[in-house]
Amino acid sequence: MKxxxxxxxxxxSRLMKMAQIGATPKGGVCxxxxxxxxxxxxxxxxxxxxxxxxKIYIDEMGNIFGxxxxxxxxxxxxxxxxxxxxxxxxxxxxxxxGVLAALEVIETLNDNDIITDAPLEIVSWTxxxxxRFTPAMIASGVFAGIFDLDYAYSRTDKEGLxxxxxxxxxxxxxxxxxxxxxxxAAFEAHIEQGPILENEKKxxxxxxxxxxxxxxxxxxxxxxxxxxxxxxEARQDPVKVAASLLSQAYALADEYLPDIxxxxxxxxxxxxxxxxxxxxxxxxxxIRHPVDEILDEFEEKLNKIVQAHGAKLDNFWKSPAIVFHxxxxxxxxxxxxxxxxxxxxxxxxxxxxxVYLSRVALTSMIFIPCKDGLSHNELESAKKEDASAGxxxxxxAMLIASKK
Amino acid sequence: MKxxxxxxxxxxSRLMKMAQIGATPKGGVCxxxxxxxxxxxxxxxxxxxxxxxxKIYIDEMGNIFGxxxxxxxxxxxxxxxxxxxxxxxxxxxxxxxGVLAALEVIETLNDNDIITDAPLEIVSWTxxxxxRFTPAMIASGVFAGIFDLDYAYSRTDKEGLxxxxxxxxxxxxxxxxxxxxxxxAAFEAHIEQGPILENEKKxxxxxxxxxxxxxxxxxxxxxxxxxxxxxxEARQDPVKVAASLLSQAYALADEYLPDIxxxxxxxxxxxxxxxxxxxxxxxxxxIRHPVDEILDEFEEKLNKIVQAHGAKLDNFWKSPAIVFHxxxxxxxxxxxxxxxxxxxxxxxxxxxxxVYLSRVALTSMIFIPCKDGLSHNELESAKKEDASAGxxxxxxAMLIASKK
Numbered sequence: 113m114k115x116x117x118x119x120x121x122x123x124x125s126r127l128m129k130m131a132q133i134g135a136t137p138k139g140g141v142c143x144x145x146x147x148x149x150x151x152x153x154x155x156x157x158x159x160x161x162x163x164x165x166x167k168i169y170i171d172e173m174g175n176i177f178g179x180x181x182x183x184x185x186x187x188x189x190x191x192x193x194x195x196x197x198x199x200x201x202x203x204x205x206x207x208x209x210g211v212l213a214a215l216e217v218i219e220t221l222n223d224n225d226i227i228t229d230a231p232l233e234i235v236s237w238t239x240x241x242x243x244r245f246t247p248a249m250i251a252s253g254v255f256a257g258i259f260d261l262d263y264a265y266s267r268t269d270k271e272g273l274x275x276x277x278x279x280x281x282x283x284x285x286x287x288x289x290x291x292x293x294x295x296x297a298a299f300e301a302h303i304e305q306g307p308i309l310e311n312e313k314k315x316x317x318x319x320x321x322x323x324x325x326x327x328x329x330x331x332x333x334x335x336x337x338x339x340x341x342x343x344x345e346a347r348q349d350p351v352k353v354a355a356s357l358l359s360q361a362y363a364l365a366d367e368y369l370p371d372i373x374x375x376x377x378x379x380x381x382x383x384x385x386x387x388x389x390x391x392x393x394x395x396x397x398x399i400r401h402p403v404d405e406i407l408d409e410f411e412e413k414l415n416k417i418v419q420a421h422g423a424k425l426d427n428f429w430k431s432p433a434i435v436f437h438x439x440x441x442x443x444x445x446x447x448x449x450x451x452x453x454x455x456x457x458x459x460x461x462x463x464x465x466x467v468y469l470s471r472v473a474l475t476s477m478i479f480i481p482c483k484d485g486l487s488h489n490e491l492e493s494a495k496k497e498d499a500s501a502g503x504x505x506x507x508x509a510m511l512i513a514s515k516k
Numbered sequence: 517m518k519x520x521x522x523x524x525x526x527x528x529s530r531l532m533k534m535a536q537i538g539a540t541p542k543g544g545v546c547x548x549x550x551x552x553x554x555x556x557x558x559x560x561x562x563x564x565x566x567x568x569x570x571k572i573y574i575d576e577m578g579n580i581f582g583x584x585x586x587x588x589x590x591x592x593x594x595x596x597x598x599x600x601x602x603x604x605x606x607x608x609x610x611x612x613x614g615v616l617a618a619l620e621v622i623e624t625l626n627d628n629d630i631i632t633d634a635p636l637e638i639v640s641w642t643x644x645x646x647x648r649f650t651p652a653m654i655a656s657g658v659f660a661g662i663f664d665l666d667y668a669y670s671r672t673d674k675e676g677l678x679x680x681x682x683x684x685x686x687x688x689x690x691x692x693x694x695x696x697x698x699x700x701a702a703f704e705a706h707i708e709q710g711p712i713l714e715n716e717k718k719x720x721x722x723x724x725x726x727x728x729x730x731x732x733x734x735x736x737x738x739x740x741x742x743x744x745x746x747x748x749e750a751r752q753d754p755v756k757v758a759a760s761l762l763s764q765a766y767a768l769a770d771e772y773l774p775d776i777x778x779x780x781x782x783x784x785x786x787x788x789x790x791x792x793x794x795x796x797x798x799x800x801x802x803i804r805h806p807v808d809e810i811l812d813e814f815e816e817k818l819n820k821i822v823q824a825h826g827a828k829l830d831n832f833w834k835s836p837a838i839v840f841h842x843x844x845x846x847x848x849x850x851x852x853x854x855x856x857x858x859x860x861x862x863x864x865x866x867x868x869x870x871v872y873l874s875r876v877a878l879t880s881m882i883f884i885p886c887k888d889g890l891s892h893n894e895l896e897s898a899k900k901e902d903a904s905a906g907x908x909x910x911x912x913a914m915l916i917a918s919k920k
Contacts, residue, residue, distance in 0.1 A: 200787040201740050201795065243789045306745035325744060327790050336605050336893040339779035339802040340729060341710035341865030344769060346889065351780045352766050358759035365748060375743035376755045377790045379797075383604040384782040385647045386731050386800040388892040391605065393783075396790040398743040461745030485750065488792040489740040 114450045116224065118507055120500035123216040127499065130156060130196070130212065131204035140490020141204055145197040145239035146174070146278035153196045154284060157211065157236055164218050166234070170286025172261060173251035174238040174279045177288070180218055182231040182514060188294040190228075190514045191473065192217065192506060193235030194302055195465060199243045203492020205303045205482060205499075211236045213301040213503035217510055228514035230296050237465045238279070244269045247327070247429040252465035254290045256472045261290060292472035297440055297513040300466040301478045301506045303494050307485025308458060315501045316455035317479030318444050322467050323373075323459055324404045324433035326411065328397040330376075332357070332423040336383065336391035350393035351381065357421040358395075364413055372410060373400040373461065397425070402459050404433045434467050440476035440513075447478075447508035453501050462487075478505050518854045520628065522911055524904035527620040531903065534560060534600070534616065535608035544894020545608055549601035549643035550578070550682035557600045558688060561615065561640055568622050570638070574690025576665060577655035578642040578683045581692075584622055586635040586918060592698040594632075594918045595877065596621065596910060597639030598706055599869060603647050607896020609707045609886060609903075615640045617705040617907035621914055632918035634700050641869045642683070648673045651731070651833040656869035658694045660876045665694060696876035701844055701917035704870040705882045705910045707898050711889025712862060719905045720859035721883030722848050726871050727777075727863055728808045728837035730815065732801040734780075736761070736827040740787065740795035754797035755785065761825040762799075768817055776814060777804040777865065801829070806863045808837045838871050844880035844917075851882075851912035857905050866891075882909050 133153045134143035143149040154176060158168055166178030179189065194210025214234035221228070237255075242248025245267045253259045265276030279285040304310075309317050334350035358376060365374040375398040381390035399414070401407045418425045441457075448455045460477060469475050480502035483493035537557045538547035547553040558580060565572055570582030583593065598614025618638035625632070641659075646652025649671045657663045669680030683689040708714075713721050738754035762780060769778040779802040785794035803818070805811045822829045845861075852859045864881060873879050884906035887897035 199740075199789065199792055201792075241789075242791060243787070246790065248791065304745065305742045306747070307750060323744065335890075336603075338709045338866055338891040338893075339781060340727065340777055340804050340867060341708065341891060342777070342889060343710070343774055344776065344778065345774065346711060349779075351762065351783070355759050355762035355766060358755065359763055362756050362759060370747055370749065372748065373744055373746070374748065375753075375791065375793055377743060377785065377792050377794060378788040379755070379783045379785050381781065381783055383647070385603065386650065386781045387646060387652065387779065387802050388603055388605075388781050389779055390781060391893070398791050400744050462742055463744060485741075485746060486739075487742040487745060489742075489795070 113511055116220065116507060118216045118220045118500055118503040120496060122219060123212060123500055123503055124496045126212050127204060127208065130208050134198065136490050138490040140492065141198045141202050142200050143196065143198040144200055144244045145241060146275065146282055150197055151282035157196060160215060164215065164222060166218060169288045170284055171288040171290040172286060173254050173264060173290040174284035174286065175251050175255060175290060176236045178234045180232045182228045184229050184516060185231055187230035187516065188296045189231040189233040190510050191233045191235060191295045191298040192300065192510060193237065194300050195237045195240035197239055197241050199241055199488045201490050203487060203489060205492055205494045206305065206487050207240055209303055209499060210301040213506050216503045217507045220507055228511065229516040230514040232510060232514060240465055245275050249463055249465050249468055252468040255292050256468040258468055295473040297443065298469050298473040298475040299478060299506055299509050300464055301502050302464060303482040303487060304479040305482060305487035306461050309479060309481035310485065312456060314456045315453045315480065315498055316448055316505055317458045318441060318448060318455050319436060319460050319477035319479055320441055320457050321436055321459050322434040322463060323400045323402040323461055324407050325398065325400040325431045325463050326407060326427060327429040329426045329428060330395040330397050330418060330423060332393045334389060334391055337389040339387040339389060342389060347389055349389050351390060353421050353423065354393055354395065357417060357423060360417045361414055364417065368410060371401055402433055431463050431467055434470055436470060436476040437474040440474045443509050443512050444476055444478055446512055447505045450508040451501065451504045453505060478502055517915055520624065520911060522620045522624045522904055522907040524900060526623060527616060527904055527907055528900045530616050531608060531612060534612050538602065540894050542894040544896065545602045545606050546604050547602040548604055548648045549645060550679065550686055554601055555686035561600060564619060568619065568626060570622060573692045574688055575692040575694040576690060577658050577668060577694040578688035578690065579655050579659060579694060580640045582638045584636045586632045588633050588920060589635055591634035591920065592700045593635040593637045594700045594914050595637045595639060595702040596704065596914060597641065598704050599641045599644035601643055601645050603645055603892045605894050607891060607893060609896055609898045610709065610891050611644055613707055613903060614705040617910050620907045621911045624911055632915065633920040634918040636914060636918060644869055649679050653867055653869050653872055656872040659696050660872040662872055699877040701847065702873050702877040702879040703882060703910055703913050704868055705906050706868060707886040707891060708883040709886060709891035710865045713883060713885035714889065716860060718860045719857045719884065719902055720852055720909055721862045722845060722852060722859050723840060723864050723881035723883055724845055724861050725840055725863050726838040726867060727804045727806040727865055728811050729802065729804040729835045729867050730811060730831060731833040733830045733832060734799040734801050734822060734827060736797045738793060738795055741793040743791040743793060746793060751793055753793050755794060757825050757827065758797055758799065761821060761827060764821045765818055768821065772814060775805055806837055835867050835871055838874055840874060840880040841878040844878045847913050847916050848880055848882055850916055851909045854912040855905065855908045857909060882906055
């Protein structure tokens with residue numbers, strides 16, 4: 113079975129079909145967690161799973177599992193999957209690729225009448241992106257015991273709608289407990305979302321770990337005042353404070369190049385109208401680095417800048433740097449050898465459901481290149497042959513890991 | 517009638533009663549244009565007008581007029597009023613004061629059985645604030661022939677609702693043409709919204725003009741990118757550009773102190789999520805100065821900074837500096853003398869409906885102090901005795917102006 117490869121055309125046509133759900137005019141996807149579009153994407157995935165003969169289970173967090181029995185069903189299964197939700201201006205591949213690559217593994221085994229020793233399970237996790245409901249990766253987090261179910265159900269979007277209510281509304285509040293059982297191994301295939309594989313002309317990233325990430329609210333208080341009548345000297349203008357504070361923060365990041373990541377993704381002034389000096393400005397901060405100790409140091413220096421500006425930095429999410437399990441990494445190395453693809457070892461810049469999964473299962477990841485390293489962008493793009501190569505590596509890895 | 521004064525308690529109790537509609541926990545008011553709260557405020561005002569014997573007319577823009585006949589009804593009327601709508605985090609006095617001061621003039625004349633030569637009209641203008649629908653002062657603008665009715669009806673709020681539809685929804689789309697007729701004179705009483713009268717311990721501002729104001733959208737384009745995987749050097753981050761651009765803009769404003777006003781009231785990143793570098797950042801810009809030529813110069817220099825950052829500045833509203841009519845100013849001076857209040861001549865820092873009204877009628881304004889110069893703020897505050905003094909000056913001015 114060393115030469116077994118997936119069906120490139122089928123995988124690609126399903127990627128393109130799924131991309132029609134929530135398609136945006138610029139060629140991207142808006143299929144944000146627990147919206148009507150997310151429901152439509154889930155329904156299509158479930159339909160494909162059923163026609164591939166998988167048994168479907170929906171858990172309390174709306175995670176969708178499809179199970180294929182093995183020869184020895186008392187063995188713990190090998191798990192693979194990713195997520196179907198997207199950023200508001202997301203692309204066709206982020207998440208979806210890992211879900212449909214796992215499905216393609218199943219289809220290829222079906223085509224070749226191969227029964228694995230251990231059973232296989234494929235999965236689509238709810239709300240990986242965290243674009244509508246923070247924190248990100250909340251459903252794999254509940255699954256891995258990081259978050260309580262009640263906490264997750266009560267998370268709200270900007271309109272005040274909760275995950276719990278929205279899961280019910282779209283019909284994906286399942287009954288299976290959202291709690292990890294025993295797994296033989298777990299793999300997640302994903303686009304790299306960065307420029308490294310493309311630049312180095314490698315088809316596969318053997319992912320050895322994930323950089324640490326921390327999210328904060330940066331709050332700058334001012335005083336609401338009339339834009340026409342309040343002299344400049346009499347103002348407490350949080351935007352003026354932000355201009356200086358952010359400039360210093362970017363300069364701090366320059367000291368930690370090339371590995372630091374510093375992002376101010378959202379800025380919300382209150383009341384946010386043209387002719388009032390805002391009384392408050394809240395800015396989200398995302399910092400990442402492969403080494404937790406350097407993140408500690410960066411956070412401390414950033415906090416000094418923030419405090420020197422009379423502002424406040426509140427952490428609301430933290431994901432420690434992760435090192436994947438050597439056995440799973442070596443399984444992926446062997447799978448790469450079986451498929452004769454070019455590969456390199458690398459650290460993931462992004463968080464993934466595999467981060468939480470790695471707490472409860474031997475886990476690693478498989479990356480494929482994406483054009484210009486672009487992701488969380490409607491122009492996100494990947495090559496058909498790379499998608500197929502990654503899925504074939506996943507197939508080989510699952511075959512190896514499922515052996516008794 | 518030189519000693520005639522308004523009823524301080526009645527005026528104050530009505531100000532406090534109106535402030536209960538849309539009252540906020542911090543003591544302010546949220547009675548944004550064409551909301552349910554705005555409707556409630558209008559209904560209360562109309563009820564008071566009717567019980568004061570005024571004839572009510574609603575025009576196509578929802579402006580509410582109350583008319584009191586004079587001895588010679590072929591004379592053009594003397595007009596006074598302001599607006600009942602507020603900022604989202606507004607105060608109890610901005611606008612409301614001028615409407616209820618005008619009503620108090622009518623009540624005082626009724627109490628004293630005084631019939632003026634010319635008829636009197638009082639008015640509440642729709643959407644002065646521009647907080648929900650831009651531009652500000654749109655309804656007095658239509659009235660003065662500055663904007664087309666169709667343009668005004670089609671203005672949308674953040675949710676895409678239009679002024680036309682919202683006027684109908686709250687029952688204030690009237691039939692009277694929104695078009696100025698002939699007026700003998702027009703006066704608007706208002707809180708100063710700045711600190712000058714309070715600092716100089718004067719009770720009345722004799723307003724000789726209004727500073728010029730211009731609104732822009734500042735658009736900074738970037739490239740949507742994943743916050744974890746995109747190296748800092750590979751980013752096009754509009755927030756980083758903004759930090760530098762805004763710092764330079766504030767420094768430019770420092771060169772034009774004390775008369776310049778520069779405000780960045782709203783910042784909207786797209787998509788505006790924690791883990792994506794925004795692809796676009798749009799910032800509103802409000803600049804004001806008493807001299808149009810200096811505004812021209814400031815705009816030109818600001819535009820150079822904007823262009824040097826690869827960004828774009830689009831003007832979407834402009835209000836030229838206004839000089840009020842000498843006859844009306846002298847009428848207010850005489851009214852001040854009649855009431856024996858302390859006063860100073862001043863320029864208005866804020867735009868007002870009187871700006872547009874001055875294009876079609878002899879116009880001026882009467883200011884009273886507000887605490888700490890605060891306005892567009894829930895803590896906005898004015899003294900009972902100042903409110904009453906301003907209304908008595910308005911009463912005297914209307915008596916003088918209405919003489920045959």
